[in-house]
Amino acid sequence: MAEKITSRQEDYSRWYLDVIREAELAENSPVRGCMVIRPYGFQLWEGVKEGVDRRFKATGHQNAYFPLFIPMSFIQKETQHVEGFAPELAVVTIGGGKELEEPLVIRPTSETIIGHTYARWIQSYRDLPLLINQWANVVRWEPRTRPFLRTMEFLWQEGHTAHATAEEAIEETLQMLEVYADFAINDAAIPVIKGRKTEREKFAGAIDSYTIEAMMGNGWALQSGTSHYLGTNFAHAFDIKYLDQSGTEQYCHTTSWGVSTRMVGAIIMAHGDDQGLRLPPVLAPIQAVIVPIWRKDKERTDVLGVAESVRASLADAGIRVRLDDRDELTPGFKFNDWEMRGVPVRIEIGPRDVKQDAVVVARRDRPGKEGKQFGIPVSGITEYIKDMLETVQAALLEQATEFRDANTHHVDSYGQFKEVLEEEGGFLRVHWAGGVEDEECIQEETKATVRCLPLDAPEGDGECFYTGQKTDQVAIFARAY
Amino acid sequence: MAEKITSRQEDYSRWYLDVIREAELAENSPVRGCMVIRPYGFQLWEGVKEGVDRRFKATGHQNAYFPLFIPMSFIQKETQHVEGFAPELAVVTIGGGKELEEPLVIRPTSETIIGHTYARWIQSYRDLPLLINQWANVVRWEPRTRPFLRTMEFLWQEGHTAHATAEEAIEETLQMLEVYADFAINDAAIPVIKGRKTEREKFAGAIDSYTIEAMMGNGWALQSGTSHYLGTNFAHAFDIKYLDQSGTEQYCHTTSWGVSTRMVGAIIMAHGDDQGLRLPPVLAPIQAVIVPIWRKDKERTDVLGVAESVRASLADAGIRVRLDDRDELTPGFKFNDWEMRGVPVRIEIGPRDVKQDAVVVARRDRPGKEGKQFGIPVSGITEYIKDMLETVQAALLEQATEFRDANTHHVDSYGQFKEVLEEEGGFLRVHWAGGVEDEECIQEETKATVRCLPLDAPEGDGECFYTGQKTDQVAIFARAY
Numbered sequence: 001m002a003e004k005i006t007s008r009q010e011d012y013s014r015w016y017l018d019v020i021r022e023a024e025l026a027e028n029s030p031v032r033g034c035m036v037i038r039p040y041g042f043q044l045w046e047g048v049k050e051g052v053d054r055r056f057k058a059t060g061h062q063n064a065y066f067p068l069f070i071p072m073s074f075i076q077k078e079t080q081h082v083e084g085f086a087p088e089l090a091v092v093t094i095g096g097g098k099e100l101e102e103p104l105v106i107r108p109t110s111e112t113i114i115g116h117t118y119a120r121w122i123q124s125y126r127d128l129p130l131l132i133n134q135w136a137n138v139v140r141w142e143p144r145t146r147p148f149l150r151t152m153e154f155l156w157q158e159g160h161t162a163h164a165t166a167e168e169a170i171e172e173t174l175q176m177l178e179v180y181a182d183f184a185i186n187d188a189a190i191p192v193i194k195g196r197k198t199e200r201e202k203f204a205g206a207i208d209s210y211t212i213e214a215m216m217g218n219g220w221a222l223q224s225g226t227s228h229y230l231g232t233n234f235a236h237a238f239d240i241k242y243l244d245q246s247g248t249e250q251y252c253h254t255t256s257w258g259v260s261t262r263m264v265g266a267i268i269m270a271h272g273d274d275q276g277l278r279l280p281p282v283l284a285p286i287q288a289v290i291v292p293i294w295r296k297d298k299e300r301t302d303v304l305g306v307a308e309s310v311r312a313s314l315a316d317a318g319i320r321v322r323l324d325d326r327d328e329l330t331p332g333f334k335f336n337d338w339e340m341r342g343v344p345v346r347i348e349i350g351p352r353d354v355k356q357d358a359v360v361v362a363r364r365d366r367p368g369k370e371g372k373q374f375g376i377p378v379s380g381i382t383e384y385i386k387d388m389l390e391t392v393q394a395a396l397l398e399q400a401t402e403f404r405d406a407n408t409h410h411v412d413s414y415g416q417f418k419e420v421l422e423e424e425g426g427f428l429r430v431h432w433a434g435g436v437e438d439e440e441c442i443q444e445e446t447k448a449t450v451r452c453l454p455l456d457a458p459e460g461d462g463e464c465f466y467t468g469q470k471t472d473q474v475a476i477f478a479r480a481y
Numbered sequence: 482m483a484e485k486i487t488s489r490q491e492d493y494s495r496w497y498l499d500v501i502r503e504a505e506l507a508e509n510s511p512v513r514g515c516m517v518i519r520p521y522g523f524q525l526w527e528g529v530k531e532g533v534d535r536r537f538k539a540t541g542h543q544n545a546y547f548p549l550f551i552p553m554s555f556i557q558k559e560t561q562h563v564e565g566f567a568p569e570l571a572v573v574t575i576g577g578g579k580e581l582e583e584p585l586v587i588r589p590t591s592e593t594i595i596g597h598t599y600a601r602w603i604q605s606y607r608d609l610p611l612l613i614n615q616w617a618n619v620v621r622w623e624p625r626t627r628p629f630l631r632t633m634e635f636l637w638q639e640g641h642t643a644h645a646t647a648e649e650a651i652e653e654t655l656q657m658l659e660v661y662a663d664f665a666i667n668d669a670a671i672p673v674i675k676g677r678k679t680e681r682e683k684f685a686g687a688i689d690s691y692t693i694e695a696m697m698g699n700g701w702a703l704q705s706g707t708s709h710y711l712g713t714n715f716a717h718a719f720d721i722k723y724l725d726q727s728g729t730e731q732y733c734h735t736t737s738w739g740v741s742t743r744m745v746g747a748i749i750m751a752h753g754d755d756q757g758l759r760l761p762p763v764l765a766p767i768q769a770v771i772v773p774i775w776r777k778d779k780e781r782t783d784v785l786g787v788a789e790s791v792r793a794s795l796a797d798a799g800i801r802v803r804l805d806d807r808d809e810l811t812p813g814f815k816f817n818d819w820e821m822r823g824v825p826v827r828i829e830i831g832p833r834d835v836k837q838d839a840v841v842v843a844r845r846d847r848p849g850k851e852g853k854q855f856g857i858p859v860s861g862i863t864e865y866i867k868d869m870l871e872t873v874q875a876a877l878l879e880q881a882t883e884f885r886d887a888n889t890h891h892v893d894s895y896g897q898f899k900e901v902l903e904e905e906g907g908f909l910r911v912h913w914a915g916g917v918e919d920e921e922c923i924q925e926e927t928k929a930t931v932r933c934l935p936l937d938a939p940e941g942d943g944e945c946f947y948t949g950q951k952t953d954q955v956a957i958f959a960r961a962y
Contacts, residue, residue: 029594031550031585036598039543039613046544062520063527068587068618068634069512091575092587096622097568104512106549106573106587113510117517132520137549137618141577153549 005340007274012218017147019268023277023341026147033145033152040341041148041264043285045155048263049135051187051283052157055179061131061159066113068137069104074112078237081111084204088140090152106139111205111230111256114160115238122252124243125164129172133159148265149222149481156260162240162252166231169253170208173229176257177210180225188263189280189397190214190270191404192224193427193476195452200436203256207231213451213476215404216269219425221451221478224266227257265481270400277342278364280396281389287320288385289338293331293350307349310359310381317382319389339364344392345385361388365395408476414442414466417477421446425479429454432475433464442466448477486821488755493699498628500749504758504822507628514626514633521822522629522745524766526636529744530616532668532764533638536660542612542640547594549618550585555593559718562592565685569621571633587620592686592711592737595641596719603733605724606645610653614640629746630703630962637741643721643733647712650734651689654710657738658691661706669744670761670877671695671751672885673705674908674957676933681917684737688712694932694957696885697750700906702932702959705747708738746962751881758823759845761877762870768801769866770819774812774831783835791828791840791862798863800870820845825873826866842869846876889957895923895947898958902927906960910935912943913956919947929958 004022006014020026025041037045053063069092076082085108092104107113114132122130139153159176163169177194184192192212202209206228214224234240235251244250271278281287292307294300307323314321322343324334331348338346348360357378363371376384407426411417417428428448443449457474464471485503487495501507506522518526534544550573557563566589573585588594595615603611620634640657644650658675665673673693683690687709695705715721716732725731752759762768773788775781788804795802803824805815812829819827829841838859844852857865888907892898898909909929924930938955945952 029548030552030555030597031548031594034548034550036548037546039545042545043543045546062524064520064523065518065526065636067510067512067515067517068620069515071511074511087578089575089577090573090585092571093574094570094572094584096570096624103575104571113512116511139549143577155546 005274005276008217008272015272015274016269019272019276019340020147025264025268028147031152033142035147035151037155037261040285044264044267044279044283045261047187047283047285048183048259049157051183052179052259053133053135055183056133056157056159059175059179061133061161063135064132065134065136066110066117068107070107070110070113072103072105074116075105077112078205078234080233081205081237085109085140088142090139090141107136108138108140109256109258110134110136110138110158111160111234112238115234115240115254118160118162118252118254119239119241122162122240122242125245128162128164128242128252129168130162131159131172132161133157146265146481148261148268151261154261156258159255159257161255162235163254164242164244164250164252166253169231169255170229173208173210173227173255173257176255177212177225177227180212180227180257180259183259184212184214184224184263184266185397187280187282188267188270189282189393189400190224190266191397191401193452193454194456195454195476197226197452198436198439198450198475200439201450203228205230205233207233211452213478214266214270215400215407215427215478216266216481217272217403218269219407219427219478221427221476221480222262222266222269223451223480224263225257225259228255230254230256271396272342275336275367276340278396279342279344281344281393284342284344285320286322286338286341286343287389288314288322288345288347289343290321290323290347290349291331291334291338292323292325293348299351302354303349303351306354306378310347310349310378313382314385317386319382319385335362345388347381347385361385363388363392363395365392365399412463412465417465418446421448421477421479427451428477430465430475430477431459431462431471432466432473433469433471434466438466442477447479449480451476451478451480486755486757489698489753496753496755497750500753500757500821501628506745506749509628512633514623516628516632518636518742521766525745525748525760525764526742528668528764528766529664529740530638532664533660533740534614534616536664537614537638537640540656540660542614542642544616545613546615546617547591547598549588551588551591551594553584553586555597556586558593559686559715561714562686562718566590566621569623571620571622588617589619589621590737590739591615591617591619591639592641592715593719596715596721596735599641599643599733599735600720600722603643603721603723606726609643609645609723609733610649611643612640612653613642614638627746627962629742629749632742635742637739640736640738642736643716644735645723645725645731645733647734650712650736651710654689654691654708654736654738657736658693658706658708661693661708661738661740664740665693665695665705665744665747666878668761668763669748669751670763670874670881671705671747672878672882674933674935675937676935676957678707678933679917679920679931679956681920682931684709686711686714688714692933694959695747695751696881696888696908696959697747697962698753698884699750700888700908700959702908702957702961703743703747703750704932704961705744706738706740709736711735711737752877753823756817756848757821759877760823760825762825762874765823765825766801767803767819767822767824768870769795769803769826769828770824771802771804771828771830772812772815772819773804773806774829780832784830784832787835787840787859788830791830791859794863795866798867800863800866816843826869828862828866842866844869844873844876846873846880893944893946898946899927902929902958902960908932909958911946911956911958912940912952913947913954914945914950914952915947923947923958928960930961932957932959932961
């Protein structure tokens with residue numbers, strides 16, 4: 001198995017594609033830039049969906065659905081928005097065999113059509129806040145694509161809310177950023193950094209964009225979720241107004257926020273190793289796999305009997321468990337196969353274990369013998385595995401946090417910046433007072449961009465590593481997907 | 482409230498649109514033929530999704546995702562398929578600002594692109610059966626649309642399976658029909674009839690199409706879910722082959738099956754009355770609403786205190802409950818409003834009830850005083866409401882079954898057929914030995930079509946009402962959406 005996967009050291013990009021292929025997460029489709037998400041990959045996405053959807057509902061949001069098609073004229077109504085998205089549009093010009101009078105754009109995001117709708121739904125302050133989310137596919141015509149990270153069509157959710165005041169809308173924007181961070185950290189075991197985007201990196205049409213940035217196994221950054229305060233930009237473009245308590249007409253303040261199938265890419269690259277995937281138990285489609293071991297037929301019956309009873313008790317306890325009773329494959333093959341697929345916990349049961357009423361338990365997060373526990377009694381297996389899943393979940397977060405911190409560098413000068421970036425990579429955490437053009441120069445020379453201005457920045461005052469200006473603003477630079 | 486809803490008697494089509502508007506289920510969008518599904522309507526759809534998805538997984542299916550776009554050449558590979566869908570296609574001709582070399586069709590259904598993919602996934606008999614479902618939006622360029630029933634874009638699931646033999650594929654086709662019927666009857670409280678489609682009505686590319694047909698409140702039929710045995714038609718078109726145990730190459734037998742947002746239309750029209758929606762408790766977004774009643778401020782505090790404690794205990798028991806504590810509206814308005822929105826059970830709490838430690842419970846399925854129970858003790862309210870929800874669920878199914886049976890007519894001659902159809906409407910259950918042209922003539926003269934050849938037909942031999950031929954085949958004719 002592992003020999004089919006290029007080592008991360010040798011070629012990280014190939015490693016990523018190898019893991020996706022071997023673990024059967026996704027594959028290229030006959031349509032350029034679109035992928036097929038295979039069942040195992042889709043189950044990961046279903047875990048992401050359930051995790052964030054539950055949090056959306058807990059914070060008072062409801063799901064709805066808006067059309068796939070957007071009239072071309074809508075896209076053109078918000079100036080920055082059209083500039084940002086015009087080059088990426090897929091356009092339907094023929095419907096039912098006839099040329100359309102007005103071409104229809106496949107939504108690249110839905111601020112415009114939802115803005116148009118909200119203008120009719122919102123009349124008075126009593127209709128606010130309006131808190132709606134949509135699960136949808138969107139299309140952006142990307143020249144270069146990579147499965148999960150950047151595809152022409154992708155799946156996502158887009159929240160769209162309208163509020164009476166700027167304060168409320170900003171509070172919502174930050175709340176949803178917190179929801180994403182909470183999911184990433186606690187469900188996906190990815191220690192994301194919350195921050196604000198710079199003017200250059202923000203969403204086309206936003207006043208402020210916030211992001212959660214994750215560090216991948218090669219030290220690159222992945223923007224894993226964004227939350228935008230749109231001010232009254234879309235409200236002005238689409239006439240989203242309300243009568244306040246004094247009867248005066250006011251523009252709404254709106255927000256939008258999204259996570260996408262990109263999150264699956266984040267999970268692969270934040271945790272994967274040279275053996276393949278390592279999945280956080282909260283999201284793993286299979287949390288525990290049971291591999292029975294036997295030589296003789298008599299052993300087979302005994303071993304499978306115990307294996308099946310262990311499976312049943314784990315399943316009853318709500319653990320997602322699979323008994324791999326395929327006859328044609330060796331235990332060794334199965335160990336490697338499930339390791340490669342990232343199953344957090346493996347239970348081995350052989351004839352000797354059966355005699356001792358015990359099993360062997362191996363953790364995916366610790367390689368080889370170090371991660372194996374022998375003689376775990378069958379009687380207490382459910383509690384043991386439950387605890388083990390929590391232990392593995394915590395260990396993955398801890399390892400990813402240590403990795404992120406070990407690969408975050410503080411630099412004081414542009415010379416040092418370039419040197420560290422080239423030699424060490426990772427996140428460069430710096431004092432920053434530069435502007436859009438400075439960011440452009442730095443990107444041109446180093447390929448690094450400002451990932452975010454972290455919300456949590458205890459650094460205090462310092463000198464900008466690039467301009468030398470005094471500032472208390474901190475930025476994280478990195479190469480990014 | 483009710484005055485905003487046309488009576489069914491007066492104009493059933495307007496009643497339907499009025500209910501959708503007033504209950505805020507959906508509305509027309511700025512894109513012709515596409516609707517916006519509002520939160521309350523979308524929650525109904527989420528209930529449908531959860532109900533069938535759970536059943537898919539219990540029968541061994543997994544979800545996956547295939548591209549929105551289908552190369553035009555794929556659509557043309559299966560002869561009947563292209564004939565059926567060509568007139569309804571939406572076509573993307575421009576992407577990223579450039580004219581595309583090969584136009585991309587927005588999927589009207591995904592047999593072709595999935596068939597193409599399966600051809601690569603399936604090598605040997607070990608890869609079979611392949612049991613996959615997709616939740617997706619699809620687009621069919623319909624000239625006349627109606628919210629939920631027929632929209633240009635709609636949401637659905639499409640299952641696509643591949644099997645080694647015809648027997649297995651037919652078994653799967655019928656199993657999924659059963660899954661749909663089970664959902665419709667037990668979750669949606671709609672007594673659907675399972676049957677086979679005639680040659681004329683079957684899916685473009687299928688050998689046999691099966692359907693669940695529901696009777697709407699005006700006696701019309703609504704096809705509410707279909708399951709197709711595709712034989713080796715798509716396997717031949719897309720080269721879906723496997724090596725059998727003897728090493729011989731064989732074509733796969735495939736199936737496809739789907740339910741869509743149409744099911745929401747079925748729920749509206751199978752149960753709704755002149756007051757509005759009547760939702761089956763299993764699917765109702767709000768199962769019980771609490772309406773507090775008071776005049777003086779002192780009463781308000783006491784009543785809301787009890788109301789909140791009732792709400793909390795129902796919510797703890799997993800009941801979807803809403804406490805309507807809006808100050809600006811009268812209890813009478815709220816009664817009508819929640820009735821219109823189809824909430825199965827209403828709990829009224831006033832000062833006198835508080836004194837008696839009791840509440841009043843009203844059932845949505847029984848109008849006026851008849852459906853009210855006074856003096857229900859607060860102490861046992863959770864069990865009482867749980868039981869009541871089951872009672873209402875069963876009652877809705879019973880009422881719909883009685884209505885269906887009362888509006889199903891057996892006729893022996895075409896004369897009688899036309900008379901009964903005109904005067905009574907409903908389902909006409911007949912012996913049938915006609916062909917495609919006969920069906921066309923009958924439709925032209927009466928607007929009725931064969932909805933299905935019911936699987937359960939105890940009638941035995943008889944004479945075809947139209948051709949006079951002896952036959953044991955039974956058909957249900959009806960006007961249909």
